[in-house]
Amino acid sequence: MNIPGHCHCGQLQWTTHLPTGSLPDKIICHCKNCKAFGGAYSVNMTVPKEQVEMTKGTPKIYTYTGHSGNPVDCYYCGNCTTHAYHHQRALGDRLTMRPLLWEHEMAQEGPVEMEVFAKDRCAFQPIIARSFDVMDS
Numbered sequence: 081m082n083i084p085g086h087c088h089c090g091q092l093q094w095t096t097h098l099p100t101g102s103l104p105d106k107i108i109c110h111c112k113n114c115k116a117f118g119g120a121y122s123v124n125m126t127v128p129k130e131q132v133e134m135t136k137g138t139p140k141i142y143t144y145t146g147h148s149g150n151p152v153d154c155y156y157c158g159n160c161t162t163h164a165y166h167h168q169r170a171l172g173d174r175l176t177m178r179p180l181l182w183e184h185e186m187a188q189e190g191p192v193e194m195e196v197f198a199k200d201r202c203a204f205q206p207i208i209a210r211s212f213d214v215m216d217s
């Protein structure tokens with residue numbers, strides 16, 4: 081299946097190509113970087129890079145250091161600042177996508193498979209999945 085996604089203003093559009101009927105595991109990240117980008121946590125899926133196709137616009141790239149000490153490239157819209165995806169270089173050819181930006185009902189549903197950087201979970205957030213204090217990458 082081909083799942084469309086777009087940034088807030090629409091200048092960036094992309095398609096994620098996935099096997100029909102299944103989505104990758106949902107991973108919630110509570111790390112301080114995700115909080116700095118706005119929100120109490122982020123909802124993520126990792127997808128092989130070759131399954132993601134930018135169909136409109138060219139994202140800008142912001143590189144920062146992840147908690148593992150490895151670089152992370154953030155691909156975002158230069159107009160509205162929506163993050164299309166991140167590339168944690170330690171993950172090789174996989175991109176970290178934001179499924180809540182996908183136009184597919186399954187992307188909005190559970191279950192959540194795991195929570196990472198749970199040590200930084202906001203006190204008002206309940207535990208909803210297997211939780212890990214850190215993440216290797």
Ligand SMILES: [Zn+2]
Pocket residue numbers: 087088089090091092157158159160161162
């Ligand atoms: Zn935009």
Ligand SMILES: [Zn+2]
Pocket residue numbers: 109110111112113114115122197
């Ligand atoms: Zn994070």
